[in-house]
Structure formats: structure tokens, C-alpha cells
Amino acid sequence: MADKRLQPKNVNLRPDRFERRVVYEKCGRAKYISHLDLMRAMQRAIKRSKLPIWYTQGFNPRIYIMFPLTLSLGFESKVEVMDIALLEDIDFDEVVKALDAQMPEGMKIVSCGIPVHSHTEITYAEYSIRMVTDRSSEETMGLFEDFLSKDKIEIEKRSKKKTVNIVDIRPSLDVKEMSADTDGFRLSIRLPAGGNFNLNANVVAETFLGMYGLNNEEICIERTKILLADGEDFC
Structure with a gap:
């Protein structure tokens, strides 16, 4: 018979659980909040909201909170x-x-x-990118068109096993729209996201800038969509 002293305090509790998916914005100064600090901020907000939050079961109960797709630091x-x-x-x-x-x-x-959907179903994310380089907006857009014309665009990507692999990202670049104006070169792009393969928008931008020796004067990246394999919105 198991020693009751070794059992979690809430071992006999099986409270009802009502799952909720919350969509939120992270813009302006908040884009510099790291993922760890984001978790802390959300936990504080949940406690202060006085909502009847569900805690995990076990020896160390904690607020159940999960972020299906982590946002890179500096992205809106x-x-x-x-x-x-x-x-x-x-x-x-x-x-x-x-x-x-x-x-x-x-x-x-x-x-x-x-x-409705599991986080494992996330397949793509779309981003809006604005770049200002040491070239004109029109020249930068022309160079990006040349970038897309390449048969291969290879990068080094570190695996979960900490090995470095050479990956061709060209097939993964799905450009939706490009434009150039006085504020810079603008790009809307769909990239792989989720557990199987995740391509960071900043990696794409840095690879492009490095290939053409462009100086990055300003770059703004905003995630605009999180999508399933069929293009349907995740949330």
C-alpha cells in the first residue's frame, strides 16, 4: 500500500476543467519581453484577475498555462x-x-x-517584414526578387540533438506580397512553423542581407497569422 505521506496533497481532487484559448497582442515595448518573463507576467495577470483558474495535479500544483508557438524576442x-x-x-x-x-x-x-485544434497541428506562420537598408527601397526589393530566383538558399540549422545541418530554405519561402515605399521594403511571407520544422523570419532576413552585403538600418517583424496545413487559422 502506498505511503499517504508521499502522495500529492490534491491526489483526491478531480475538479472540472474548462479549457480556454486566449488570443492576445504583443506590440510596442512588449516585444522586448522574453518568453520566460512573458510566462511570469501572464501568471501574475491570471492571479490578479481573480478568475477561478485550474491548477495542475501533483506534488507541486501550478497554474496550467501553455503557449502553442513561442514568439521570438523583438517580434510584434x-x-x-x-x-x-x-x-x-x-x-x-x-x-x-x-x-x-x-x-x-x-x-x-x-x-x-x-x-478546437491541437498545437501539434500548427504548420505555418505568416509575417509582415519591413526593412530599411543602405540601398533604396526599390533596389532592396529588386535584390530580394533575385534572392527568390535562386535554385537553392542554404543555411546552417542546429537540430534538437545540437548537430548542425545544412538546410535549403528556398522551398519554404512562400511570398504573398512585396512593395517598396519611402518607409522601406515591405514583405509578407508564409514560413513553416511548429514542431516538424520552424523557420524564423529573422533568419530569412539575415540570410538575404548577408548574401547581398546589405547593411541593416532598421527591421520590423510582425507575426500576422498562425495557420494549419490547409491554410485555416489555428485560433
């Missing part, structure tokens, strides 16, 4: 996703209102709903 986004669970079936609008009141500067709760 209006489609970030956080999964939580509640002890009560609270209305979506109430969750949005309670959490949004506790958000730090640059972060805003956009919507709340019930999760």
Missing part, C-alpha cells in the same frame, strides 16, 4: 495564443475583460474561445 504580433483552464464555465467576454485589465503596456487580450 496580434495573433499570439495562450491556453489556460478554468474551474468554472465562465463566459468568453468575461475572461477577456478580467485578463485585459491586468495586461502590461503593449499587451492586449483580443479574444477567448474553446480550443
Whole structure:
């Protein structure tokens, strides 16, 4: 018979769990919040919101919170996703209102709903990129068109086993739109995302700049969509 002293304090608790998928913005100064600090900020916000949050079971209960696709430091986004669970079936609008009141500067709760898709179904993400280089916007766009004309664009990519592999990223670059104006060269691009293969938008930009010896004077990257394999929105 198991020693009761070694069992979790909440071993006999099986509270109802109501899952919620929260979509939020991370813009402005908030883009410099690291993922670890983001987790801490969200945990504080959840506690201060007074929502009946569901805690994990075990010896060290903690707030259940999960981010399906981590956002790189310095990126902005209006489609970030956080999964939580509640002890009560609270209305979506109430969750949005309670959490949004506790958000730090640059972060805003956009919507709340019930999760439909698993995070393992995430296949792509789309980004809006604005570059200002030491060339004119038109010249930069022309060079990027040449970049896309390459048969291969190889980069070094570190695997989970910490080995370095040479990867051809050209087949993964799905450009949706390009333009040039006085504010710089603008690019909308779809890239692989998720567990199978994740291509960072900053890697694409740095590879392009390095290939043509361009000096990067300013770059702004915003994640605009998180998508499934068929192109449907994840959230």
C-alpha cells in the first residue's frame, strides 16, 4: 500500500476543467519581453484577475498555462495564443475583460474561445517584414526578387540533438506580397512553423542581407497569422 505521506496533497481532487484559448497582442515595448518573463507576467495577470483558474495535479500544483508557438524576442504580433483552464464555465467576454485589465503596456487580450485544434497541428506562420537598408527601397526589393530566383538558399540549422545541418530554405519561402515605399521594403511571407520544422523570419532576413552585403538600418517583424496545413487559422 502506498505511503499517504508521499502522495500529492490534491491526489483526491478531480475538479472540472474548462479549457480556454486566449488570443492576445504583443506590440510596442512588449516585444522586448522574453518568453520566460512573458510566462511570469501572464501568471501574475491570471492571479490578479481573480478568475477561478485550474491548477495542475501533483506534488507541486501550478497554474496550467501553455503557449502553442513561442514568439521570438523583438517580434510584434496580434495573433499570439495562450491556453489556460478554468474551474468554472465562465463566459468568453468575461475572461477577456478580467485578463485585459491586468495586461502590461503593449499587451492586449483580443479574444477567448474553446480550443478546437491541437498545437501539434500548427504548420505555418505568416509575417509582415519591413526593412530599411543602405540601398533604396526599390533596389532592396529588386535584390530580394533575385534572392527568390535562386535554385537553392542554404543555411546552417542546429537540430534538437545540437548537430548542425545544412538546410535549403528556398522551398519554404512562400511570398504573398512585396512593395517598396519611402518607409522601406515591405514583405509578407508564409514560413513553416511548429514542431516538424520552424523557420524564423529573422533568419530569412539575415540570410538575404548577408548574401547581398546589405547593411541593416532598421527591421520590423510582425507575426500576422498562425495557420494549419490547409491554410485555416489555428485560433
